[in-house]
Amino acid sequence: MIVILFFLTLFIASIAAGALGSIVGIGGGLIVIPILTLFLGVDIHYAIGASIVSIIATSSGAAAAYVKDRITNLRIGMFLETATTTGAIIGAAIAAYLSATILEAIFGTILIISLVPLVRKIGEEYPTKQELKGLAKKLNLQGDYVERDGRKIEYNATNPGKGLAGMLVAGLISGLLGIGSGTFKVLSMDLAMKLPMKVSTTTSNFMIGVTAAASAGIYFARGDVNPLITAPVALGILIGASIGTHFLVRAKNTAVRKIFALVLAASAIELIIRALGF
Amino acid sequence: MNRILGIVLRVGVLLSGGVIAIGAALFVANHSLDDTSAYLQYNPGLIPHGNFPVSLASISSGLLSLNPFSIIALGFLVLLATPIVRVALSLFLFAAEKDRMFVYLTATVLAILLFSMLATPLIPLFNG
Numbered sequence: 001m002i003v004i005l006f007f008l009t010l011f012i013a014s015i016a017a018g019a020l021g022s023i024v025g026i027g028g029g030l031i032v033i034p035i036l037t038l039f040l041g042v043d044i045h046y047a048i049g050a051s052i053v054s055i056i057a058t059s060s061g062a063a064a065a066y067v068k069d070r071i072t073n074l075r076i077g078m079f080l081e082t083a084t085t086t087g088a089i090i091g092a093a094i095a096a097y098l099s100a101t102i103l104e105a106i107f108g109t110i111l112i113i114s115l116v117p118l119v120r121k122i123g124e125e126y127p128t129k130q131e132l133k134g135l136a137k138k139l140n141l142q143g144d145y146v147e148r149d150g151r152k153i154e155y156n157a158t159n160p161g162k163g164l165a166g167m168l169v170a171g172l173i174s175g176l177l178g179i180g181s182g183t184f185k186v187l188s189m190d191l192a193m194k195l196p197m198k199v200s201t202t203t204s205n206f207m208i209g210v211t212a213a214a215s216a217g218i219y220f221a222r223g224d225v226n227p228l229i230t231a232p233v234a235l236g237i238l239i240g241a242s243i244g245t246h247f248l249v250r251a252k253n254t255a256v257r258k259i260f261a262l263v264l265a266a267s268a269i270e271l272i273i274r275a276l277g278f
Numbered sequence: 279m280n281r282i283l284g285i286v287l288r289v290g291v292l293l294s295g296g297v298i299a300i301g302a303a304l305f306v307a308n309h310s311l312d313d314t315s316a317y318l319q320y321n322p323g324l325i326p327h328g329n330f331p332v333s334l335a336s337i338s339s340g341l342l343s344l345n346p347f348s349i350i351a352l353g354f355l356v357l358l359a360t361p362i363v364r365v366a367l368s369l370f371l372f373a374a375e376k377d378r379m380f381v382y383l384t385a386t387v388l389a390i391l392l393f394s395m396l397a398t399p400l401i402p403l404f405n406g
Contacts, residue, residue, distance in 0.1 A: 003309050082386050222327060
């Protein structure tokens with residue numbers, strides 16, 4: 001394929017990936033990796049390197065677009081990030097000793113199973129307000145954000161221990177499989193910690209950037225971050241993330257959860273297909 | 279402080295996007311009809327796996343000769359710095375709020391982040 005066509009294809013796909021990723025709190029690898037490997041015939045290692053670029057670009061691009069509408073909960077994100085980064089390092093260290101195929105099959109299956117509780121609360125706009133107690137109270141894991149119509153939404157986090165355990169698993173998966181595992185982060189915050197959906201996706205967005213930055217140095221030094229791929233991916237994602245963020249701040253939590261459920265199903269299928277060796 | 283964090287993020291993102299766009303424009307201007315296969319070779323036996331600059335020395339020497347791939351790599355490094363700066367600035371944010379617990383938590387995240395960025399590439403266990 002000629003350079004200009006390669007650039008344009010990847011740029012346009014990345015705009016879509018950035019928009020979707022910034023809405024549901026994932027890194028965009030879901031779209032970028034198969035476009036590169038299946039459609040453009042690029043080596044999987046370069047595709048994973050591109051996925052790291054796409055995760056950081058989604059995270060920072062969305063954050064830069066939000067300056068006015070603060071939905072991200074920095075406290076909850078930072079608290080959970082201790083577990084995610086630890087998990088990611090352990091995962092990267094033991095990756096060589098485990099079979100990626102089996103891991104992909106297990107993770108894909110977990111995602112499919114988690115569709116059940118997610119679909120059960122598909123129509124829930126705001127979680128019923130939880131009592132702030134225990135560790136969540138000690139760390140003051142609560143917050144509020146203002147909807148576009150001016151309503152102030154207050155919420156308290158619950159089950160911080162479960163959330164932390166979920167994030168350790170999310171980090172392990174990131175380190176082991178080289179994927180962002182934003183889906184698992186959103187699930188932990190939505191199902192275990194009972195945060196409003198938009199708080200879960202934007203906080204996941206913050207976290208995936210930090211986790212990806214932790215491993216990006218290794219991929220870059222190895223030569224897995226190919227500049228010909230990096231340029232259209234980074235530029236497309238930054239533009240897409242800005243578009244997605246503008247949609248997100250106006251969207252209903254139920255709409256975001258519906259889009260997330262579809263993305264979750266697609267990630268699960270992609271992982272299982274990969275595990276089956278196609 | 280929250281506003282400073284927002285401004286720093288925005289400047290970082292615009293700067294990195296701008297630098298990458300310059301590199302991409304330079305490359306496309308001269309190579310738009312090249313076949314991509316020459317640039318997408320992956321050599322599993324060699325470190326680095328591709329034939330583009332990955333060390334700070336080769337990137338900076340490439341910048342002097344306006345090598346598009348060095349410029350794109352520089353833009354990527356700026357992008358990579360944004361989440362790290364975000365965590366570092368949050369540390370000051372929590373310190374200003376006198377939230378000691380969160381200063382510790384954020385310092386832990388920053389330490390793990392710097393450890394994995396600086397130390398892990400040197401540990402054979404992490405080099406697959």
